[in-house]
Amino acid sequence: QVQLQQSGPGLVKPSQTLSLTCAISGDSVFSNTAGWNWIRQSPSRGLEWLGRTYYRSKWYHEYAVSVNSRITINPDTSKNQFSLQLNSVTPEDTAVYFCARDVSMRFDFWGQGTLVAVSS
Amino acid sequence: EIVLTQSPGTLSLSPGERATLSCRASQSVSSSYLAWYQRKPGQAPRLLIYGTSNRATGIPDRFSGSGSGTDFTLTISRLEPEDFAVYYCQQHGVLSREVTFGPGTKVEIK
Helix, strand or coil: CCEEEEECCCEECCCCCEEEEEEEECCCCCCCCEEEEEEEEECCCEEEEEEEEEECCCEEEEECHHHCCCEEEEEECCCCEEEEEECCCCHHHCEEEEEEEEECCEEEEECCCEEEEECC | CCCEEEECCEEEECCCCCEEEEEEECCCCCHHHEEEEEECCCCCCEEEEECCCEECCCCCCCEEEEEECCEEEEEECCCCHHHCCEEEEEEECCCCCCEEECCCEEEEEC
16 A cells, blocks of 8 residues: 655745655655656645656656746655755745655545645 | 636535536546546545546445546435545646646535
């Protein structure tokens, strides 16, 4: 059974960088069939896919246009986990953030969610 | 970007009744990449249906999906108490490579 365990701070100051980590058990970040995603949900924006990283003989990254200039999703192969960095945050980035595994772009396993507030 | 619209916003039904939820796309969606999720308060979304009509592992057969092109439907044949939740559709654009979700339909106890 795949499990995803999220960690990271719940409060970030405006203009700073939001950083979250998702530890994978029951699968490998090197999987040739899975992708590793970050998704967020807020009352104003609903469920919003942010991006993914996946391995198909080499690493690929895909990001949503809405955050493309501010986001980085990276694998950490030594710890079998992946991370989210979102730069220059504003209060609009306040949301519950989820990591999720996809297989053929359906999200079958999710992390527990992390509420991140952007506030001074 | 493909925009997904769900209707109704809220569905008030009694246990045992049939629920029919609609998801409409702003342009044609590949049937292979249309999925439905259930979300309960304090929990992560749960995959119910993928590829328009395939039930995910462990999903009871009272849940079914159908549709094509721009119109898709999730049907719950007989509502159980644990089915009262918010349901989201989701698509993945084959060309755009972007993922979008609908705004959700809340199924509440009448």
